[in-house]
Amino acid sequence: MSQTEPAGTPGTTNARALVVEDEPNIRELVSLHLGLEGLTVTTAVDGEEALRFASSEPFDVVVLDLMLPKIDGVTVCRAIRRQSTNGDVPILMLTARREETDKVLGLESGADDYLTKPFGVRELVARVRALLRRPRASKTGIGLPGEIITAGPLRVDPSRRQVQRDGRSIDLTPHEFDVLYLLAANPGIVFTRDMLLERVWTSDIHVTERSVDTLVKRLRQKIEEDSANPTLILTVWGTGYKFQDRTGDGAQGL
Numbered sequence: 001m002s003q004t005e006p007a008g009t010p011g012t013t014n015a016r017a018l019v020v021e022d023e024p025n026i027r028e029l030v031s032l033h034l035g036l037e038g039l040t041v042t043t044a045v046d047g048e049e050a051l052r053f054a055s056s057e058p059f060d061v062v063v064l065d066l067m068l069p070k071i072d073g074v075t076v077c078r079a080i081r082r083q084s085t086n087g088d089v090p091i092l093m094l095t096a097r098r099e100e101t102d103k104v105l106g107l108e109s110g111a112d113d114y115l116t117k118p119f120g121v122r123e124l125v126a127r128v129r130a131l132l133r134r135p136r137a138s139k140t141g142i143g144l145p146g147e148i149i150t151a152g153p154l155r156v157d158p159s160r161r162q163v164q165r166d167g168r169s170i171d172l173t174p175h176e177f178d179v180l181y182l183l184a185a186n187p188g189i190v191f192t193r194d195m196l197l198e199r200v201w202t203s204d205i206h207v208t209e210r211s212v213d214t215l216v217k218r219l220r221q222k223i224e225e226d227s228a229n230p231t232l233i234l235t236v237w238g239t240g241y242k243f244q245d246r247t248g249d250g251a252q253g254l
Contacts, residue, residue, distance in 0.1 A: 015039045015060040015132055020050040020076065021094065022069055026117075030063055033121050034128060047071025054080050059089050061131050063124075066095040066106060074109045078171060081110040087161045088174055090131035094119070110173050149184045151244065154223060154232060156184050165223055175200055176219045179212075183233060188245030190236045216241055 017039045021027040031041045042057070044050040046069040054062070054076075062080065066073040073093060080086050093111040106114050113127055149156040155164045161177055163170045172180065178200045183191060191199075193209040201211075220227040234242050 016058070017041045017128070018044065018050065018053055018057075018059045018062045018064075020044045020047070020063065020068065020073070021065045022046060022067075023065075026065075026094075029121065030124065033125055034063075037125060037128070039128075045069075047073070047076045050076050051079055054086050054089075055083055056085070059086055061128055062086070062089055062091045063128070064091055064093050064111070066093055066097070074106065077106070077109040077111055081171070081174070082162075084160060092124075092127055092131060107173065110171075112174065147185070149181070151184060151187070151232060153225075154184070156181055163223065170222050172219070172222065175215060176222070179215060180219060180223070180233075183241060183243035187243045190239055190242045192240040196240065212240075 015038065017034050019027060019030050019034065019041055021030060021043070022045050027043055027045070031043055034041050039060075042053055042059070044053055048070045050064070050068070051071065053059075064073050064077060068076065071079075073095075077091055077093065080089065080091065090113075091111045093106040093114045094117060095106060095114060096117045112131055115124060115127060148158070153166045157163070158181055163172055163177065163180065179196060182196070182199055193212045196212050197209070216233060217227070220230050220233055224230045224232055232244055234244060236242055
């Protein structure tokens with residue numbers, strides 16, 4: 001493990017980064033340039049070491065390689081998402097694979113963004129800056145520890161960022177959880193796609209209204225008994241989505 005002291009760059013001073021990479025040259029390069037951005041960098045060379053740091057120290061961003069010794073990056077990412085210490089930390093996944101399935105796997109495991117090797121240092125720094133600007137659920141009104149929401153078979157715990165259906169845990173990405181909690185905490189209230197983009201994705205310029213539809217479809221597949229005929233997250237045609245109200249209403253699928 002190594003650390004570099006913050007360089008005092010405006011906007012990033014005091015931010016802490018965990019860099020998980022087994023290739024020494026890449027690990028040192030990433031650490032150097034994040035250090036120049038003013039971040040204090042902690043490095044890990046394998047999945048076990050990464051989880052040890054992530055379970056005991058708070059971080060502001062994690063740069064995580066997909067292919068790691070001992071424990072792979074996808075497993076590490078999912079484990080971090082289940083922890084309370086860094087459950088909502090922004091995660092940038094690095095992958096040497098260019099196949100779309102690998103990128104989707106990384107994002108569905110809980111990563112916020114991905115970068116394919118070889119990558120440019122400027123792009124890496126820009127991606128990290130964007131993730132650091134993104135409001136975290138633990139520091140905003142979304143997902144703050146509060147009321148545990150129970151809706152039929154569903155139980156949403158905002159303090160642990162955990163979701164259960166009929167007592168069975170469901171793994172959600174950070175954005176999936178944020179959308180579910182926002183809707184479930186306001187049953188019967190219609191949220192337009194623009195409202196969801198503004199509340200959950202904030203300044204992410206790469207996200208479109210279609211991205212909202214894709215996320216809701218994926219979320220329904222995880223929490224609904226029949227995703228084709230949803231009863232929890234309902235479509236309001238031409239507008240957006242709402243969570244079933246307290247009395248329950250008819251389902252409208254995509």
